[in-house]
Amino acid sequence: MNQLRSILTTATLLVTACGLLAGCSNPDGSGTSAEKPASAAEATSVDEAAAAALPQSVRDKGTLVVTMSQSSPPLHFMDGNTTVGVDPELAVALGQTLGLKTEVQSGPFDGIIPGISAGKFDMAISQMSPSTERMKVLDFVDYYQSGSGIGAAPGNPQNLTPDALCGKRVGVLKGSFQDLKRVPALSAACTTTGKPAIETMTYPDMQAPSLALAAGRLDAVYVDGPTLGYAIKQGAKIELVGEKDLSPVSIGFKKGAGMEKAVQLGLEAMSKNGKYKEILDKWGVGNGAISDFAFNKAQ
Template identity: 45%
Template sequence: MRTVGLFLVLLVVAGCSSPAIDPNAQVITAAPVASVQRLVPPGTRTINAVMSIGNAPLHYPAPDGSGDMLGVDPDLAKALGGVMGVGVNVVGVTFDQIIPGLQSGRYDLSVSQMGITDERLKVLDFVEYFNSGTGIGTRAGNPLHLTVNSLCGHQVAVSNGSIQQAKYLPLLSTQCVRAGRAPIAIRGFPDQQKGVLALVSGRIDAVMVDLPVLQYAVRNVPDIVVADTYDAGSPVGIGLDKGNKLAPAVQAALVELRRSGIYQKILAKWAVQGNALSTFAVRTGK
């Protein structure tokens, strides 16, 4: 393992940015819009927006130890609150705490790049807000020649609670077994960037993480590459507990943020403008 590669990936895990991204840039604010405010449930003054940690440039803790969250999703959550005319508390947790927290009422919405699956639609409603997709990351040069279809028998890192852990890798591993090959050794980590660190340190063979996270890491770390993609360009959603009355306001706020150009400015600030959506569908599973 090259020492410089490990040093650089540690910087990525800490939340340092590539030259294209300025995490210290002022948060792009949004003013209240009356037509959106009318959709907010009466009595709502503040909303708690939850997201996972360790996934730069989408959402990650500030490196100053303040506990503040930086990235696409904290900025979008605050802008949504601005348009709705409510305060926003941004909370960072491990991904597997998000759904229980929404169901218990601890959090009002999740702005955490959550994949929309049939299983999740049984307990959550979603508003689509971003194009994501999944990437397969390997060491530079892809020495094991790994692709989505050749992961059998290899150790692959995922984030605990992620769609990659819950759906994508188990499906691929089942296909391996049916073909008479060894299953994929799925290795769970607390967040996606710790999986990237495990890859660079030689503890696993590949990572399967959100494509924007992997692309960000590749821009910063010379030791890894995007070897393949899976379900690329699939929309992710803002999650709410089933039947939460905030969903129409969230959708209307996203429409307003796009109309005003604030949505595009936030994505451009974090160099993910290519992942923008033009419409924001509400998904309830009905």
């Protein structure tokens, strides 16, 4: 428990100032946790209909390899060498519902899609937005909804608002939906009206932009709302300016893999038996629960 408290304290600093078309790679030294993350709840039962909907190759393998990034508390982050948070617990529960063992592998955010395409991972549960561009290589089933959080230094000295970031230095996670869609759209709106473009600064993880904001090298951060809110609750020296773009995030898997029915039925079973909401509520993000686990619904 002391170790987890230490990790949560680190997460506070990590987002002191505080997902595309991206995904998470899993380079050497990435975190791996088998069947049960350190914080996982009790096991859930197999749903026979969901398990029967799995492709035969997945049933034969018996293991579900799930990837996610490492630094977005409370959604997914590291406790020592173990990935903990909302997403790893959902991954394990989904695997159990499908009658599979689950192996969670985590790493930087921008290698998820290449890793899935190469067969390294079966799926990503990493708050990934189901954009039309990503759908060229992945299929998606919605599992949660969240928006983007905009954070500034304490006191918001520049009086920033979510829609007034023109000409500002804004930190985002490399390859995230904020990096590839949200901030570029805001910046284009700036230049269309004759205002200066947003200066986007990308980072491989959440710690770097947090420190940059604290040091005055950034004017704002534009990241996943739950991550920003969690950091603030933990005492991070950052002020929430506002939230934008509430929309579903999805479980992604290789295009044409035939996983969608099993994943949808698995999530529906978890919703009916209470496991889905139990995990979200445990981490304080129950307001992001959804009931429509839609397939390939682009945002």
